[in-house]
Amino acid sequence: MTDILEVARQQVLHDGTGLTEAQALECLELPDDRLDDLLQLAHEVRMRWCGPEVEVEGIVSVKTGGCPEDCHFCSQSGLFASPVRAAWLDIPSLVKAAVETAATGATEFCIVAAVRGPDARLMAQMREGVAAIKEAVDIQVAASLGMLTQEQVDELADMGIHRYNHNLETAKSYFPNVVTTHTWEERWETLRMVGAAGMEVCCGGIVGMGETNAQRAEFAAQLAVLEPDEVPLNFLNPRPGTPFGDLPVLAATEALKIVATFRLALPRTILRFAGGREITLGDLAARGVEGGINAVIVGNYLTTLGRPATEDLAMLSDLKMPIKALSQTL
Amino acid sequence: MIAVYCGRCGEPRESGHPACDRAMELEPPRYCPACRRRMVVQIVPTGWHARCSEHGELTG
Ligand code: SF4
Ligand SMILES: [Zn+2]
Ligand SMILES: [Zn+2]
Numbered sequence: 001m002t003d004i005l006e007v008a009r010q011q012v013l014h015d016g017t018g019l020t021e022a023q024a025l026e027c028l029e030l031p032d033d034r035l036d037d038l039l040q041l042a043h044e045v046r047m048r049w050c051g052p053e054v055e056v057e058g059i060v061s062v063k064t065g066g067c068p069e070d071c072h073f074c075s076q077s078g079l080f081a082s083p084v085r086a087a088w089l090d091i092p093s094l095v096k097a098a099v100e101t102a103a104t105g106a107t108e109f110c111i112v113a114a115v116r117g118p119d120a121r122l123m124a125q126m127r128e129g130v131a132a133i134k135e136a137v138d139i140q141v142a143a144s145l146g147m148l149t150q151e152q153v154d155e156l157a158d159m160g161i162h163r164y165n166h167n168l169e170t171a172k173s174y175f176p177n178v179v180t181t182h183t184w185e186e187r188w189e190t191l192r193m194v195g196a197a198g199m200e201v202c203c204g205g206i207v208g209m210g211e212t213n214a215q216r217a218e219f220a221a222q223l224a225v226l227e228p229d230e231v232p233l234n235f236l237n238p239r240p241g242t243p244f245g246d247l248p249v250l251a252a253t254e255a256l257k258i259v260a261t262f263r264l265a266l267p268r269t270i271l272r273f274a275g276g277r278e279i280t281l282g283d284l285a286a287r288g289v290e291g292g293i294n295a296v297i298v299g300n301y302l303t304t305l306g307r308p309a310t311e312d313l314a315m316l317s318d319l320k321m322p323i324k325a326l327s328q329t330l
Numbered sequence: 331m332i333a334v335y336c337g338r339c340g341e342p343r344e345s346g347h348p349a350c351d352r353a354m355e356l357e358p359p360r361y362c363p364a365c366r367r368r369m370v371v372q373i374v375p376t377g378w379h380a381r382c383s384e385h386g387e388l389t390g
Binding site: 061089093096100101278302303 | 338339340355356357358360361368369370371372373374375376377378
């Protein structure tokens with residue numbers, strides 16, 4: 001049998017065609033002693049099809065907690081006995097967060113709300129907040145507000161939201177094990193409208209929720225059909241009080257295989273390290289950035305803390321990877 | 331403020347909470363250490379603040 005990494009070298013690195021679902025599964029099932037080869041190839045693919053720049057982003061929660069949905073990993077669902085209480089961020093604090101994010105060299109600032117979809121109050125807050133940010137600082141504003149109607153898609157595009165995040169979270173076949181209050185297809189529909197309206201599509205998910213390698217490969221293949229501009233990869237950080245609160249943290253080797261495989265399945269996407277990387281990878285984060293990752297979230301997350309931005313920026317400088325500048329993204 | 335309760339699990343601090351202490355390196359407190367009320371916590375990229383209706387604000 002031909003070695004999958006030989007096949008991938010020709011198909012993905014040279015021809016730019018992502019792995020199929022079956023090929024992705026083969027990569028995920030490679031033994032640990034092939035991990036270095038897998039990461040090396042993923043790195044070459046990233047350099048060839050994306051270049052050396054790393055996109056830096058900061059995120060902030062404008063409405064925290066009290067969400068009516070039941071995503072089993074999420075401490076912001078109001079349906080679980082999670083200690084996270086509802087909170088709203090005011091506009092001056094939102095602008096301050098954007099200014100501080102830009103000061104790190106980040107080109108993206110993503111405003112996130114824990115909702116099924118936005119209501120009139122949240123849309124009004126967004127309109128005012130985005131205008132105030134654009135007045136104060138030069139940074140691209142992204143948003144993640146759940147499922148949208150066509151009118152809301154148009155309104156966000158009109159506000160100048162440049163990228164919209166909505167994660168499919170996991171493979172279609174595993175989604176009912178993770179969320180029961182809405183469907184994978186409903187999420188897909190929002191993503192379709194976002195792309196059609198000309199906003200960049202950001203869609204990823206969380207690994208380590210009990211899904212199989214076959215389902216990880218399925219998810220990678222489903223993302224490849226969607227062709228998102230960005231794929232944020234989260235690693236489950238089990239949250240107290242949630243249905244997934246007692247799941248084990250992914251092994252670092254397994255997490256790195258997933259990173260590299262997603263790069264090989266999605267050669268041109270912006271593949272971002274998102275939540276859970278600290279507890280999953282610890283000091284091995286740099287291996288992911290040399291194994292297919294080309295974007296990071298700096299600073300804190302929505303309900304948990306990250307490393308200080310300065311540490312990540314120092315890591316990128318050690319790796320001789322330049323930070324993507326605003327002029328390259330406009 | 332004397333930490334009578336664990337900021338992560340809200341239980342009395344009289345015994346040690348090594349797992350909570352480790353976890354709290356990467357998460358803000360959720361329970362007021364003085365009265366164990368759940369606090370309203372806001373995280374921003376560069377920090378966080380947590381407010382107890384009785385005991386005021388903690389920041390980090
Ligand atoms: S919709 Fe978002 S905020 Fe609400 S429970 Fe699901 S992941 Fe959490
Ligand atoms: Zn505790
Ligand atoms: Zn208190």
